[in-house]
Amino acid sequence: MRKTRRSILLAALAAISMPVVGALSGASARALTNEQKEAVANISDFLNSFRTLEGEFTQISPRGRVSTGRFYIAKPGRMRFEYAPPVPIVIVSDGTWVAIRNNRRDTVDYYPLSRTPLRMVLAPRVDLARDAIIHKVERRNGLLIVTLKDRDRMVPGKLVLVFDEGRRTLQQWIIVDGQGRRTTVSLGKMAMNGKVSSKLFRVARPGQGRKVRKKTNFRSAR
Secondary structure, eight states, rough: OOOHHHHHHHHOOOOOOOOOEEEOSSGGGGGHHHHHHHHHHHHHHHEEEEEEEEEEEEOOTTOOOOOEEEEETTTTTEEEEEOOTTTEEEEESSSSEEEEETOOOOOOEEEEESSTTTTHHSSSSHHHHEEEEEEEEEEEEEEEEEEEEEEEEOSSSSSEEETTTTEEEEEEEEEEOSOEEEEEEEEEEESSSSSOGGGOOOOOTOOHHHHHHOOOOOSSSO
């Protein structure tokens, strides 16, 4: 069950037959061509273009299981993923901790945000070329695909970001774990820079008492 919750955390992070701009194998950002640097910068620019973002997501697990839900982001550092029933999971980041709540089992697992890939996406200023190791940059059918790894190597596996260049928006992210298993998250119906309640990102810190936990908002925002 812990492995399942961890894979759900990685999926919430975070994202295919194209002419290839360039393919790098274990290369650092310094090895990118100017065209590749510009392509990676386009994704960073999108991630820097909003302070809040909300929308819907569809997730496909490594075993092909499909789940849906709604997400909310408020930078810096705050995020919420609500899975639609029957999945009982809510994932909330308050800027310091990422909490994964299983409402059916009444359990919460905590991870420091600084030790997850989410920190790259939720940072006040995103610079993927600086903060990640870029492994591959590709273009196909109007999509830009960038494969990257955590520069600090604290999280195994790779993150693949799929960016629609025509609409200038992030379309998917794909988590490839250390064993090569892929979890795909597709985004849709996104709204940028709207008002998002701070109550959505309330997280009881590990070790705090029951009275504080009651104030934690794991209820559905819908």
